[in-house]
Amino acid sequence: MNNDMMAFQSNADRLATRVAPARRLGAMTKALVALALGAVLVPAVHAQQPQKKGAPLKGIFSKPDSSPSQPLLQGTLPGPTAAGTPRSQLVDEVVAVVNTDVITRRELLNRADLVERTFRAQNRPLPPRADLLGEVLEQLILERVQAQTAKESGIRVSDADVDRAVESVAQRNNLSVPQLKSKLTESGMAYDKYRDDLRQEILLARLRERDVDSKVQVYDGEIDNYLAQQGGGAAAAGEQEYNVAQILVPVAEDATADQKAAARSKAESLLKQAQSGTDFAKLARENSGAQDAAQGGELGLRPIGRLPAVFANAVVDMKAGQVAGQVIESPAGYHVIKLLEKRAPTTAIATKVQQTQVRHILIKTGATMSADDARRQLAGLRDRIVHGYDFADAARRFSQDGSASAGGELGWVSPGQLVPEFEQAMNLLKPGEVSQPVQSQFGVHLIQVEGRREAEVPVDRQRDYARSVIREQKVQAAYEDWLRELRDGAHVEYRVNRQQQ
Numbered sequence: 001m002n003n004d005m006m007a008f009q010s011n012a013d014r015l016a017t018r019v020a021p022a023r024r025l026g027a028m029t030k031a032l033v034a035l036a037l038g039a040v041l042v043p044a045v046h047a048q049q050p051q052k053k054g055a056p057l058k059g060i061f062s063k064p065d066s067s068p069s070q071p072l073l074q075g076t077l078p079g080p081t082a083a084g085t086p087r088s089q090l091v092d093e094v095v096a097v098v099n100t101d102v103i104t105r106r107e108l109l110n111r112a113d114l115v116e117r118t119f120r121a122q123n124r125p126l127p128p129r130a131d132l133l134g135e136v137l138e139q140l141i142l143e144r145v146q147a148q149t150a151k152e153s154g155i156r157v158s159d160a161d162v163d164r165a166v167e168s169v170a171q172r173n174n175l176s177v178p179q180l181k182s183k184l185t186e187s188g189m190a191y192d193k194y195r196d197d198l199r200q201e202i203l204l205a206r207l208r209e210r211d212v213d214s215k216v217q218v219y220d221g222e223i224d225n226y227l228a229q230q231g232g233g234a235a236a237a238g239e240q241e242y243n244v245a246q247i248l249v250p251v252a253e254d255a256t257a258d259q260k261a262a263a264r265s266k267a268e269s270l271l272k273q274a275q276s277g278t279d280f281a282k283l284a285r286e287n288s289g290a291q292d293a294a295q296g297g298e299l300g301l302r303p304i305g306r307l308p309a310v311f312a313n314a315v316v317d318m319k320a321g322q323v324a325g326q327v328i329e330s331p332a333g334y335h336v337i338k339l340l341e342k343r344a345p346t347t348a349i350a351t352k353v354q355q356t357q358v359r360h361i362l363i364k365t366g367a368t369m370s371a372d373d374a375r376r377q378l379a380g381l382r383d384r385i386v387h388g389y390d391f392a393d394a395a396r397r398f399s400q401d402g403s404a405s406a407g408g409e410l411g412w413v414s415p416g417q418l419v420p421e422f423e424q425a426m427n428l429l430k431p432g433e434v435s436q437p438v439q440s441q442f443g444v445h446l447i448q449v450e451g452r453r454e455a456e457v458p459v460d461r462q463r464d465y466a467r468s469v470i471r472e473q474k475v476q477a478a479y480e481d482w483l484r485e486l487r488d489g490a491h492v493e494y495r496v497n498r499q500q501q
Contacts, residue, residue: 096137097493098144103137112136119368127368135368142483145490147200150207157202165198212482215291216474218467219300226466242304242315243341245280245297250289251333267327267334274323280338289333301343315339353415353457357450358426359408361394362401364443374444375437382446385434391448400443408448414457417465422447 096103112132119126126132170180181191220241249267251260270287274280281296288297304312314324318339328335361381363374381398385391392407399408410418418426425438426447435447 094495096141096495097491098141099148099491101144101148103140103144108133108137108140111140125369125373132368141490141492142487143200143204145486146204146207146483148490149211149486150203153207153210155203155206155210157199157206161202162195162199165202166195169198208479208482212479213475216471216478217291218471218474219292219295219298220302221298221300222470223463223466224301226470227462240304241301241341241343242307242312242339243301243343244299244307244311244315245284245338245340246290246292246299246311247274247280247284247288247297247336248290248293248332249287249334264327264329264334267336271323271327271336274336274338280323283336297338298340301341310335311337318342352454354452355412355414355455356426356452357412358410359391359395359403359448359450360401360410360422361391361399361404361408361446362443363398364400365439369443371439371444375439378437378444378446382434382436385446385448391434391446412453412455414455 093105094102095105095108112129115132115136116126127135166177166180170177175183184191184194221243247267247270249263249270251263255263266287270283274283281298284290284293284297287293290297292298299307304316307315308330310328310330314328314337318324320339320342323338324336328337361378363369363377365371365374377398381389381394385394392409395404395408398404401408403410415423417423419440419442421438421440422445425435425445426449429435429447429449431449431451433449435445438445438447
C-alpha cells in the first residue's frame with residue numbers, strides 16, 4: 001500500500017468520531033485558493049444574491065472565512081500537476097463510505113496534492129502528510145453529505161447556471177472562456193472536471209442559502225444592544241417604532257381546504273387564549289411555527305415601514321399590550337399578533353469617531369500552521385519592512401486575507417469595527433509604524449497604521465453596520481451548527497486497506 005495511506009490509518013480512527021468545524025477546516029481548504037490568476041470570483045450563485053448595503057464584510061471585519069470551498073468558488077485555477085505517477089495508473093480503493101456514496105483513494109490523494117502544491121507556492125511549511133490527509137478527508141465527507149442533502153431536497157443546477165459561473169470565473173480573471181479553458185489545460189485539469197466541480201460548488205451554496213442563510217434574522221433589539229455596547233446611537237430619527245409579537249400557524253402552499261380550515265381554527269383558539277390573558281410569549285414558544293418562536297414571537301422594535309404590511313395595518317391604531325382583535329392571514333399562514341411596545345420618534349444624532357486608515361498582512365493558523373510558526377514568519381517579514389521593503393508589496397505576496405490584492409488595505413475603520421486584539425494593537429501605533437505580530441481568531445497579523453481622522457458616522461450607517469455584523473455572526477454560528485448536524489446524522493465508515501499496494 002502507498003505510504004500516504006499507511007500514515008493516514010491512525011488519523012482515520014481519530015477522525016471517525018468528530019466533526020471538524022468550518023473554522024478549523026477553513027485553514028486547510030483556503031490553502032486551495034492561493035494559486036490564483038488574480039481576482040477573486042463572486043460565483044454565479046453569489047451574483048444572484050444582491051449585495052446588501054454594509055455587508056458582507058471581508059477579512060477581519062466581521063467573520064472568519066466560513067464556507068468550506070474549493071478553488072473554484074474563489075475564481076482561481078489550480079496549479080500545474082506535480083510530477084510523478086499519474087493517479088489513473090494507481091490501483092484505486094474506497095477510503096470512506098458516506099451514507100450510500102464512496103470517497104476513493106484517488107479522490108483523496110488528488111485533493112491532498114492540490115493543497116500541497118498550494119502550500120509550496122506560498123512558501124508555507126507543509127503539515128505532516130497524515131494530518132493533511134485526515135483534514136482533507138473530513139472536508140470531502142462534509143462536501144459529500146451536503147451534496148446528498150441537496151439532491152434529496154430537489155435542488156438542481158442547470159447547465160446554463162454552470163455556463164454563467166464559467167463566464168464569471170473568466171471575467172474575474174480577465175480571460176475569455178477559451179483562454180480559461182487553455183489555462184485549465186495547462187494546469188492539468190480537464191474542462192469537464194472543472195465544470196463538474198463548479199456545479200457542485202453552486203449546489204452547496206444554494207443548499208446553504210436555503211437551509212442556513214435565509215433563516216437567519218436580525219432583530220432591532222439586537223442592533224440596539226450592539227450599538228449600546230459600542231457606545232453608538234439608537235433608532236433612526238423621526239419614525240415611531242413598534243415591537244410586535246406573533247404566533248404563526250403555518251399553512252403549506254399546496255394545503256387542502258380542510259388543512260387551511262384546521263389551521264385557521266387553531267389560530268382562532270390561540271387568539272382567544274391570548275385575549276383571555278394567557279402569557280403570549282409562552283403561547284408563541286409552544287405553538288408558533290415562525291422562526292422567532294424561541295423569542296416568544298417578538299420581532300423587535302422597528303419603524304412601521306419595516307413591518308409586514310398585514311401587521312402594520314393592524315397595529316397602527318393599537319395600544320401597547322393589546323392583542324389584535326382577529327386572526328391575520330398571510331401567504332405564510334394565520335397569525336395572532338400582540339403589540340408589545342410603541343416608542344415615540346427619536347432624534348438621531350451623528351456620532352463623531354476617530355477613524356484609522358490601516359492595512360495588514362495575515363497568516364492564517366490552524367492544523368497546518370501553528371501560531372508560533374506564523375509569528376516567526378511575520379517577525380522576519382516585519383524586519384524586512386522596517387528596513388525598506390514595501391508593506392503593500394509584502395501584503396500582496398504573503399497575506400492570506402481577502403485584502404491582499406489591495407496591498408492589505410482595509411481603508412478607514414471606526415472603533416468597534418475590528419476584532420478587539422487587532423484594534424487594540426492598531427490603537428497603539430502611530431501613523432507609519434508597523435506592529436509586532438498580533439494574534440487574533442483569524443491568525444497572526446502585521447499591522448500598519450497609515451493615518452487618523454475624526455469623522456461623523458450617521459446613526460443609520462451605524463445601524464446598517466451593526467445589522468451586518470450581527471447577521472454574519474449569527475450566520476456563521478448557524479452554519480457551523482448545521483454542518484455538525486448534517487455530519488452527525490450521516491453514516492460514515494472509514495476504510496483503509498493496509499494490504500493494498
